[in-house]
Amino acid sequence: MWIEPLDQAASVLNALGLTAAGGFAALFLLRARRSAIAERMKMSLEKHQDYFTYLSANIDDTDALLPPPGQLSSIELRAIQSKLLEWIETIGGEYRGKLTALCRELGLVELERKRLSSPRQGVRLEAAYHLGVMRATECTGELLQFLAKEGRESTAFVVGRAAAKCAGTLEELHSLLLLLTEYHPAAHQLIADTVASSSLDPAPLFAELLHNENNEALLAVALTGLSGRNCPETLGALDRLLMSGLKEIRIKAAKVLLQHSHLLPRERISELIRHPDWEIRAAAAKAVGEQQLGVYMEELVRCMADEEWWVRHYSAKSLSQLGPAGFEALCEAACGAENGESRETAREAVLEELDRSEASASREAQHIPTYNQLNFIYRRILGETGSERLASTTRIGC
Amino acid sequence: MNNTLLAESGLAQRLYEHVNNMLQTVVPGTECGVIAAAVHGFSPAHLQELENRLGMEGGNLATMAAYEAKEGALIILLPGQSLAFTHFIALSAKDFLKEAELLAGGMAVAAFSESAPAAEEDIAGFVSSLNAGERTEIAVYSGYRPAPEAPTVVMIDPNADLLDFLNVRLGLQGYDVRPAHDGKEGLRLVESVQPDLVITELALPALDGYQVIQRVRNSRSRTCKVVVLTDLTVEQDICKCFELGAADVIRKPFSPKELEARLKRLLA
Numbered sequence: 030m031w032i033e034p035l036d037q038a039a040s041v042l043n044a045l046g047l048t049a050a051g052g053f054a055a056l057f058l059l060r061a062r063r064s065a066i067a068e069r070m071k072m073s074l075e076k077h078q079d080y081f082t083y084l085s086a087n088i089d090d091t092d093a094l095l096p097p098p099g100q101l102s103s104i105e106l107r108a109i110q111s112k113l114l115e116w117i118e119t120i121g122g123e124y125r126g127k128l129t130a131l132c133r134e135l136g137l138v139e140l141e142r143k144r145l146s147s148p149r150q151g152v153r154l155e156a157a158y159h160l161g162v163m164r165a166t167e168c169t170g171e172l173l174q175f176l177a178k179e180g181r182e183s184t185a186f187v188v189g190r191a192a193a194k195c196a197g198t199l200e201e202l203h204s205l206l207l208l209l210t211e212y213h214p215a216a217h218q219l220i221a222d223t224v225a226s227s228s229l230d231p232a233p234l235f236a237e238l239l240h241n242e243n244n245e246a247l248l249a250v251a252l253t254g255l256s257g258r259n260c261p262e263t264l265g266a267l268d269r270l271l272m273s274g275l276k277e278i279r280i281k282a283a284k285v286l287l288q289h290s291h292l293l294p295r296e297r298i299s300e301l302i303r304h305p306d307w308e309i310r311a312a313a314a315k316a317v318g319e320q321q322l323g324v325y326m327e328e329l330v331r332c333m334a335d336e337e338w339w340v341r342h343y344s345a346k347s348l349s350q351l352g353p354a355g356f357e358a359l360c361e362a363a364c365g366a367e368n369g370e371s372r373e374t375a376r377e378a379v380l381e382e383l384d385r386s387e388a389s390a391s392r393e394a395q396h397i398p399t400y401n402q403l404n405f406i407y408r409r410i411l412g413e414t415g416s417e418r419l420a421s422t423t424r425i426g427c
Numbered sequence: 428m429n430n431t432l433l434a435e436s437g438l439a440q441r442l443y444e445h446v447n448n449m450l451q452t453v454v455p456g457t458e459c460g461v462i463a464a465a466v467h468g469f470s471p472a473h474l475q476e477l478e479n480r481l482g483m484e485g486g487n488l489a490t491m492a493a494y495e496a497k498e499g500a501l502i503i504l505l506p507g508q509s510l511a512f513t514h515f516i517a518l519s520a521k522d523f524l525k526e527a528e529l530l531a532g533g534m535a536v537a538a539f540s541e542s543a544p545a546a547e548e549d550i551a552g553f554v555s556s557l558n559a560g561e562r563t564e565i566a567v568y569s570g571y572r573p574a575p576e577a578p579t580v581v582m583i584d585p586n587a588d589l590l591d592f593l594n595v596r597l598g599l600q601g602y603d604v605r606p607a608h609d610g611k612e613g614l615r616l617v618e619s620v621q622p623d624l625v626i627t628e629l630a631l632p633a634l635d636g637y638q639v640i641q642r643v644r645n646s647r648s649r650t651c652k653v654v655v656l657t658d659l660t661v662e663q664d665i666c667k668c669f670e671l672g673a674a675d676v677i678r679k680p681f682s683p684k685e686l687e688a689r690l691k692r693l694l695a
Contacts, residue, residue, distance in 0.1 A: 078564055079565050081592075081595075082565065083518060085592045086511075086514060086567050086569075087515075088683075090511035092509065092512065095515050097518065098484060098522065116588060116592060119588075119592075120680055120681065120683060122683070122684060123682075
C-alpha cells in the first residue's frame with residue numbers, strides 16, 4: 030500500500046530528470062553549433078584577410094571594387110558580409126557607395142531580399158536591417174509593406190529605419206512617415222530620428238507637410254525634424270501653425286520660428302515674448318539670450334516678473350548672456366524687483382554668472398577684465414563684497 | 428631569400444629594366460602592375476598553369492610571368508593595369524601558389540606609370556617589401572618609403588573591423604600604426620612607443636576615451652596630439668573633448684579622406 034505513492038514519485042522524478050537532461054543536451058547542442066559557426070566565421074575572415082586589405086587599400090580607386098576571386102561558401106559570404114556591413118555603418122562619404130555597390134555585386138542584396146519572405150520573424154527583421162545598411166533602394170517597397178504588417182510593434186522602428194536608409198525618393202519617405210505616425214502617433218522624436226537616417230534630405234518633405242497637412246502627429250514630427258535646421262521657406266506655415274488649436278503644435282512651431290529670429294520683424298519676437306502660452310514665452314526668452322538679441326532687453330526685464338518660473342529662469346539666464354548691460358539689468362532685478370520670487374531668480378542667475386566668469390578668469394587671463402567688470406557692477410548695485418557673495422551662495426545652496 | 432641576396436643577385440636591377448621597358452610599350456597614361464612572390468620548386472608547367480589561371484580573371488588580361496630560379500622569386504608583369512587591379516589579380520595568384528604549395532615567403536604588389544617611372548630605389552623598396560618581417564599578407568608598395576622618422580599613430584577602438592581598415596589606409600600613407608582595442612591597451616602602447624598622435628573612440632571598455640585623453644596629456648607623451656573619432660554625437664561630449672585637450676573631434680560615420688587630411692594637417 031505504501032509502495033504505490035513512492036513509485037509515482039519515482040516516475041515523476043524520472044520524467045523530470047529526463048526532461049532536464051534533454052534540456053541540457055539541447056542547450057549543449059545549440060551552444061556547440063553556435064561555437065562551430067563562430068569558429069568557421071573566424072576562419073573565413075582570416076582566409077580572406079588579403080581580400081579585405083585589397084578593399085581597404087583600393088577603395089579610392091576610380092574603378093569599382095571587385096568581388097573576391099573564386100567560389101565562396103555560404104559561411105565565407107556571411108563572413109565577408111559581416112565585415113562589409115560593419116564598414117558601411119562606420120564609413121561615410123563616397124566610400125560607402127562603393128561598398129554598397131560591392132554588396133550588390135556579391136549578390137547580398139538579393140540574398141537578403143529573399144530572407145524578407147522567411148516564415149521566421151527574427152530572420153525577416155535581420156534581413157530588413159541588413160538591407161537598410163546596404164542602402165538597397167530597390168527593396169524600399171518591400172520594406173514598407175513589411176512595416177505596414179509590423180503595426181504597433183516596437184520592431185516597426187527597426188524596419189522603418191531600414192526603409193528610411195533605402196528610400197530613394199521623398200514620396201517613399203512620405204509613405205514611411207504616414208505608416209509610422211499611423212501606428213505610433215506619440216513617438217515624434219523617434220520617427221523624426223528614423224526619417225533623418227535617410228541619405229535624402231527630409232527638410233523639403235517636412236516643409237510641404239507644414240504647408241498642407243492638418244494631422245497633429247505628422248505636423249509634430251515635421252516640426253521636430255526641422256528643429257535645429259535652417260528652413261526659411263517654412264516661415265509662412267509656421268505663422269499659421271502659431272494659431273493652431275493644438276498647444277503642442279503652437280509650441281513646436283514657435284520654437285522652429287525662433288530659429289529664424291534674424292528673418293523676423295522685431296514686433297514678431299516681442300509678440301512671442303508676450304504670448305499667452307508660457308512655454309512660448311519661455312522659448313522666446315531663451316532664444317533672445319542664445320542669439321544675443323540685445324534689443325529685447327527691456328522685454329526680458331519685464332519677463333522677470335512672469336508668474337511662470339521657467340519664463341523667469343530663461344529671462345534671467347538670457348540677461349546674463351547679454352554682456353555687462355544685461356548683467357546690470359539682472360542685478361537691478363535682483364535688488365529692485367517687486368516680488369520675492371523674481372528677486373530670488375535674478376539673484377541666483379547673478380551668482381551663477383559671477384561664478385562662471387570667475388572660473389573662466391582663473392583658466393585664461395584674457396577673461397579677467399570681464400570678471401572684474403561684472404564684479405564691479407555686482408558690488409555697485411547689490412553692495413556685497415566677495416566674501417558676502419560666497420556666504421550667500423552657500424545660503425542659496427542650502 | 429633576403430635583401431642582401433636580392434641586391435647581390437641583381438633581381439632588383441633586372442626588374443627595374445623589365446618595368447621600364449614595359450612602360451615604353453604600354454598605352455601612354457596607363458600603368459604597369461607588378462606582382463612579386465617568394466616561391467620554391469616552381470616549374471615551367473606551373474608558370475603556364477598560373478598564366479592560364481590569371482587569364483581567366485580578366486577577358487584580355489596580358490600577363491608576363493617569369494621565375495627567377497636563383498633568387499626563388501616569381502615576377503608577374505601586368506602591362507596597362509592599375510595598382511587596384513594588380514592587387515586583385517595578386518589574390519588569385521596567391522590562391523594558386525598556396526594550393527600548389529609553392530609559396531615560400533611573402534608577396535608584394537606595385538604599379539608604376541610612364542609619368543612617374545620606376546626609379547631604382549623604388550624597385551629596391553618594392554623588392555624589399557617582399558620580405559618585410561614575418562608578413563603573411565600581400566604587401567602593397569605605395570611609393571611611401573618606410574622612414575625611421577615615420578609618424579607613429581596609436582589607434583584605440585573596440586571595433587576590430589575599423590582598426591583593420593584604418594591600419595591599411597594609414598599604413599599605406601607612411602604612418603607607423605599601432606592598433607589597440609581598449610583604453611588600457613592603448614595607454615600601454617602610448618607609454619611604450621610615445622606616438623606622435625593618438626586616435627581614440629570615447630566609448631571604450633576598461634578605460635573610456637576621456638580618461639585616455641587626460642592620461643595622455645599627463646603622460647611623458649603629453650606633446651602628442653589626440654584625435655577623437657567617435658560614435659557619440661551629443662554636443663556636450665564633443666565640447667568636453669576639446670576642454671580636455673583633444674586636437675580634433677570627428678564623428679562617425681566619417682569620411683576616411685577627411686580623416687587622412689586632418690591627420691596630415693596635425694602632423695605637418
